[in-house]
Amino acid sequence: MRQVTKLAAVTLVGALALTATACGGSSSSSKSSGDKGVGLAFDVGGRGDNSFNDASYAGMQKAMDEFHIKGKSLTPREGESEDDKVQRLVQLAKEGYNPVVGVGVVYSGAVKKVSQQFPKTSFAVIDAADNKGPNIANLVFTEEQSSYLVGVAAALQTKTNTVGFIGGVKFPLIQKFEAGFVQGVHDTNPKVKVLVKYLASPPNFSKGFGDPTEGANAAKGQLDSKADVIYSAAGASGDGAIKVISQSGKTAWAIGVDKDQYKQPSLAPYKKIILTSAMKDAEGAVYNFVKSVVKDKKPQVGVVPHSLSDGGVDYAKSNPTLTDNKAAVDKIEAAKKKIINGEIKVRTTP
Template identity: 55%
Template sequence: MRRITRITTVGIASAALALSVTACGGNSSDAGSGSDGDKAAIAYDIGGRGDQSFNDAAYAGLAKAEKDLDIQGSEAEPSDGEGDADKVQRLTELARSGNNPVIGVGFAYAPAIKKVAPKFPKTTFGIIDDASVTGENIANIVFNEEQGSYLAGVAAAKVSKSKTVGFIGGVETPLIKKFEAGFIQGVKDTDASVNVLPQYLTQPPDFGGFSKPDLGKAAAQGQLDKKADVIYSAAGLAGSGAIEAVSKAGKWNIGVDSDQYQQKGLAPYKASILTSVTKDIEDAVFNLIKSVKDGKPETGEIRYGLDKNGVALSMSNPAFADMKDVIAAVDKAKQEIIDGKITVKTAP
C-alpha cells in the first residue's frame, strides 16, 4: 500500500502525527536514524503542485518512484509568506516521520537543509537547483539551465518575424539569470539583429513572481505591445499567465522546466507552445530515491546538462517538429555546446 500525505506549515504537528499513524512501512525515526528507502518525501517550492512546471516535474519523479520502486510518498506544500523557520519545521517533521530521502524543491530550501541535515545524519537530503549547502548526507541536484536556454534562443531567433522576442523571469535571482543569459546569447549568436526584451516580475525578498499568473500575463502583454512575437517565460506558476496572453495574441510561447505542451492545465493554449526548455527533474528525483532504496545514496553535486539530456528542448508540438531548418540550427548548437565549441554564459 502506498499513500501520499500532503503537509502544510499550518498544523504540521498534527500532520506529522497522522503520518506516523497512517504510514505503511516504518515508524517515526529519532534524529539519528533514517528509513530503509521505503518512504520518500518532497517539499514543494513556491506555487506548489499544480504549477504545470517546476513542482509538477518533481512530483512526477515521486509518482514514478511510488509505481516502480514500491515506496510510500509524501508531499509538503509551502504556505504563503513563509520563512526559513517554516521550512526548517517542515523538513524536520518529514525526516522525523521516517522519510528517506527528503527533497527540497528549489534553492529556497538551502538555509533549512543546512540546519536540518546535520540533525538526521542517516537521512539523505536532496535539494534541487542549489549547490551552496553541502554535507555528507546532502545531494545537490543542479542543471545547466543556460544551455537549454541557449537552444531556446536559437529557436526564437529563427522563428521570429518581428525581430523582437521576450524573456520573462519570475524573480531576479542568480538562478533565473542563467535562463536569461543563455536565451539572449542564443538569440544574438543566431541573429544579432533580433531585439530581446528581458523583464522580471518581482525582486527578492518578494518571491511572488513565481506564483502569480496575473503578473506573468501583464508582463507578456507589455512585451506583445512592443511587438514581441516569441516569449520565453521562466516564472513557475506565473508563467501560465504569460502563456495565456501570448496564446490569445496568436504568438509563440517557449515553456520551461516541464514539457508545457503536454501539461493538462495548459491544454487550451498548447498550440502556442512552440517548445519548452525541459529539465529532467523527474528522473533526478527518481534517481535519488532509487539510490537510497538501493543502499547507495547519491550525495554531493549531481549535475545534469545537455551531454546527459538533463536539459533539452521538447519536440512535442508538431509545428515545431516540422520546422526542419530550426531543428537543424538547434541540433548544431547543441552539439557545439557539448563539444565545447560554444561556452554559454551563466549571467547576462
C-alpha cells in the same frame, strides 16, 4: 504552465495553508528514525504548476511505484520564514521519511541545518550547489544550455525581430535562463531585440513564481512592444503569460520551461502557441536520487550535475510548427552539438 483560472485557485490554497499530501497511505505519526519512504518539500506554488514542482513530484511518484515505497509531500505557505522551511524538513525526517528532497534553491539553508540533526537521513536540494555534508546531494542543472537552444528557436521564429524573456525572480538561478536565452537569440540573429522583464526580487518568491496575473501582465506589455515570441522562466506565473499570448489575437508564440508544456493537460487549450519548452529533467534527478538511497544503498552526495550531454536539460520537440521546420530544427541541433562538444560556451550571467 497552468490554466490560469484553475491554477490561481491552486496557488491561493497553497498560500493560505500548509498543505500535506500523503501518498501511498503514509502515516502522519512522528518518529525520529526509520525508512518510511520518500519525503518531498515543494517550492512556491506546489503541485499543479505544470513545471518544476510537478516534475519533481513525478520523479517521487515513479520511485514510489517502482520501489514499492510510500511518500509524503508538503507545500509552503506564502511569505513564510526560513524557520518554516526548516520545520517542514524536520517534520518529514522525524516521521521517518528517507530520503528527503527540498525542491528549489530556497531550501538550501534549511537542508544544511536539518541534515546535521538527522545524520542517518539522506537529503537532496534541487538547484543549489553550495551544501556540503556527508548526507546531502545538490541536484543541479545547466539551464543556460537549454535556454540557449530555445533562444535559437525564438530567433528563427520571430517575424518582428523582437522577442521577450520573463523571469520569475531576479536572482542568479533565473538569470542563467536569461543569459542562455539572450545568447542563443543573438548568436542566431544579432538584429533581434530581447525584452527582459522580472516579476519580483528576493525574497518575494510567491509573487515571482506563483502569480499568473503578474505573468499575464508582463506578457501583455511585451506583446504591446511587438514581441512575438516570449520565453517565461517563472513557474506558475508563466501560465498567465501563455494564456495571454494565446488569447491576444496576434501571431505570437510562447516558450515553456522545465517540462514539455505543450503536453500538459491543463495547458491544452493553449498548446498550439507553445512553440517549444526549455526542459530540465527534475523528474529523473529526483527518481535517481531516491533510487540511490532506497535501492542502490549508495546515496548520491555532493554536487550531482545534469546537462545537455546526459539529457538532464534539452528542448521540447512536440509542436509540429517547430518540428516540421527542418531547417530550424537542423540549426538547433547543430547548436546543441556545439554546446556538448565545447565549441559553444554558454554564459551563466546576463
